[in-house]
Amino acid sequence: MKYPKIDTVWKRDENNKNKIIEGDFSKPEFDNIKKWLITEKIDGTNIRITYDGTTVTFDGRGDDAQMPVHLYRALQSIFPLELFQSVFAASPERPAPGRIILYGEGYGAKINGGGLYRDDNGFILFDVWIDGFWLNRENIEDIAKKLSIPVVPTLGTMTLEEAVALVKTNPKSEISNKPRVAEGIVARSYPIMLFRNGGDPIMWKLKVKDYK
Secondary structure, eight states, X not given: OOOOOOEESEEEETTEEEEXXXXXXXXXXXXXXXXXXXXXXXXXXXXEEEEOSSOEEEEESSTTOOOOHHHHHHHHHHSOHHHHHHHTOOBTTBOOOSOEEEEEEEEETTSTTGXXXXXXXXXXXXXXXXXXXXXXXXXXXXXXXXXXXXXXXXXXXXXXXXXXXXXXXXXBOSSOSSOOBOOEEEEEESSOOBOTTTSXXXXXXXXXXXXX
8 A cells, every 4th residue: 555646736837847837736625725734845765664463564655666775674673573563562442453554754875865864774754554544643643652763843734825935935854964955845634634536635745846
């Protein structure tokens, strides 16, 4: 179950895909939602980590995605099977989940522009799916804390106009060890709402370079 595609909030010029058409929404839903939870977009590679109660698997966004060996080894070190078995063990208050998917970004040295984030490789969480349900931000942060992993920083709850204005200021990355402009933002409907195409969360992205 790969992570849903995130569209840019605006349509792109058919003759120049690097050019956005500000004000022309790529999805009609984007014009009807008043509040968005804004998080920093990380310049890395999409990673999904699946736990089914007995095994942990590491994949890219698609099943055929190639993962760098150095990143795969880092993920194995960060997420041993015993960690999942401990965090998601059954208790009198809660049965053990059947299937968990952590969605995040593999980032750091030798991954896109990640050398400015950190000198090694790591994983930063941005979404969690458990047994058919997308978790809200509070629960995502709780799982990140229990797994001792970072979660993408929130930049606030904003209107679309406020979020676009933020991107135009060339905001600095909240997670980088060295000064760098953030790649952009990801906006999720607040509270969570889903598209009719099977239940993908309604969200969009906008990169700083879209305004260059």
